[in-house]
Amino acid sequence: MSLLDLPNELISRIISFLDSPSPFDETVLHKPISWRNLKQPWQVDDPDHMPDGTPFWRDPLKQLSLTCHLVRSLTMPLLFKHAVLHPHRLTEFLAFLRDQTLTHHVSSIVADVPGIYNHLHPAWWARLLNEVPVTRFSIFAPPEVLAEMAGISADSADAWAFDMATQILRFDQTAEDARAQIDYDNLPNFLVARPWTNMTFNEGSSLLAYTTYEFFLRRTPSLLTALQSNHSAAGETLFANLLSFEFIAIFPFYNHIDEILKCVRRMKRLKRLFIKLCPEPDSTVLHDEIEQAGGHLDVNDPWNECETSWMLIAHTVVFLTMEGALEELHMDDVKVDGVRSTLENSLVARLQEWWAYHGDGSGVWRRKSLGLVASAPVAGQ
Template sequence: MPCPLLQLPNELLHHIITILAPEPPSLSQLYLTPNLHLVRSKQDQNLKHLALTSSQFLDLVRPILFSHACLELKDEPDFRTFLVRSNLNRYVTSLVAISPPTPVYPDDPSWWRRVLRYLDPNRITLLAPPVFIGETLNASVQGGFNWAFEIDLQILQLERDTCPPRDLSSLQNLEYCTNLLTARPWTSMTFNESSSLKAYHHYEYFLGRVPSFVGEWGFHLQPPAHSPDADPDPPALPDLTTILETFISFSYIAVFPFFNHMELMLNTISKMANLHQLTIQLAPDVNNHATELEQRGSLDPNDPWMELERWHIDQHPSIVEFRSRDLHVEAVREDLIRVLQDNMGNNWTFDGSGTWRRNLPPVK
């Protein structure tokens, strides 16, 4: 006797299957310490189990399963062959690309040129070492002091407004495109820089330079020095300001960054002329006990918290929503709220949970 469920129209079955589809784990783990478990889900494997019940359900489930694809860059040729031959590449709306800290053979930082010839995702998440992410963005990340930070992986996520499916055979040839940022009209960026906590063990830790493309951008974008003894102005990165003006949303996660590094990050934000939403997280996640573990060494436990309380965000005329993800830390909550409110002025409304919204004049 045929299953009654299979007698329903495919449109209705598709709707039911969509409800069963969980959020990709890369979204829920985006604000945690970057690690290779980013794409592993602890949720029930409902869709995979359903796909095993019949060939009809397999045909209905596969496009939804592969809407969120994961690619280890070393496997890109096989990944491409499978998706294209199965005609599943047209369903991919988000992609997680992974380059491990110590690959057997170095991955190509221009991987996106090939991948975006047969995929057209609205979101790309790259999990990779700092230098590799920098190379992907055509930015030279200084890794000379990385031994102190021990940052193996960082996360870069780029999103654009949802676009309707299009003919993948007409995708642009990116042979002469030098930067992933210009390969698609991205409007949102999230960068998880990982933690600077281990560097606090070292004498004069604040002189170290975090391996980070955001820091490199900020260094090249910093205002010119007026002192006659100052170093020459760093050379400007071509088209960087134009690229930054395309972003309307930016989220920055960096556990216990140095104060001088935050200044570089703010230099970068200052060039995002059309930025509407800004989210910042500078403290460990609520379930992260890294601070307690590091106190077993030479770390002064007051140093990272002092740096956290000293940061501020400059006024930015285009921002209408600012969110701090650090208010779960009771020890700094009151001081952090006071610092932010003093800095932002009276033209903002605080919702009590970490979000400030600009009071805009009524539309006439």
């Protein structure tokens, strides 16, 4: 008996074993990159002849889809489960999904937005969210574009020092909320266009700014600090709804982390907080950016900023222990061998009264019984 002799349901089940997570989600912990120059599958004139090179095409599924029409029809929903979009080709993208009956099979989309883009009514993101009920929506864009989408002005005076060409903003929503329709004639702020429950923000690397005079006075181009300084009502609503928040950066300044944490303190419903301030252990970004800067960087400065930032994070966790609903803290920097012991010992010493460490090397702290913290003083106020 051959594969094609099996019932379609069994073939689909076999194909499902080739499914894999979004490649974007697997790289979100790294310095942001752009896939702007890569051709997407829905841009191919002949879908039966799909070229190599796009990270969102998982090779086993792609190769299987080329075997025959039956297997192709069963493979397509998984092959396009995770998609990447360039907004200027939105109409073509939506037409492709409709023609292939794939609209309701796409679960996550990454939008790669250029630095100069027309966001006139109707907003591209509103059209996309109305027609494709994704539960995860990610945006690659320069800091100023993210600020524009959020309806606020960006502080870009020191942007030249950081050279952050791209940052990542990722939101999650429930499947039920994904089916709600946005009113084009009463367009909401993007931040509250959906009741987003989870938010990930990858700010990128601050290393180049360490090469400038009095680097600690430089203001990092950041959506979160812009929301803070602009007293954004949409930002406040967003923060109030979040259940999970992930902040990723590479050696941010401790005074910038202090500003980020002011936003985190507004997330009173937050259940999980994930923070990463160091590069991945196998990353070459530190070497690469020191080389790019011509060696004009004291390597002690970034690590010192990190250590101070960890203590500020601990103070905010204690605050959310008293004033919020936080249940889990994940400090991803424990993956770096050289700082693991310092980070673990510092946070355990500060949090042990209210939080239990999950185990050496895990980077995970979980809140103890609520009754144990009822009468404790609030830190950091």
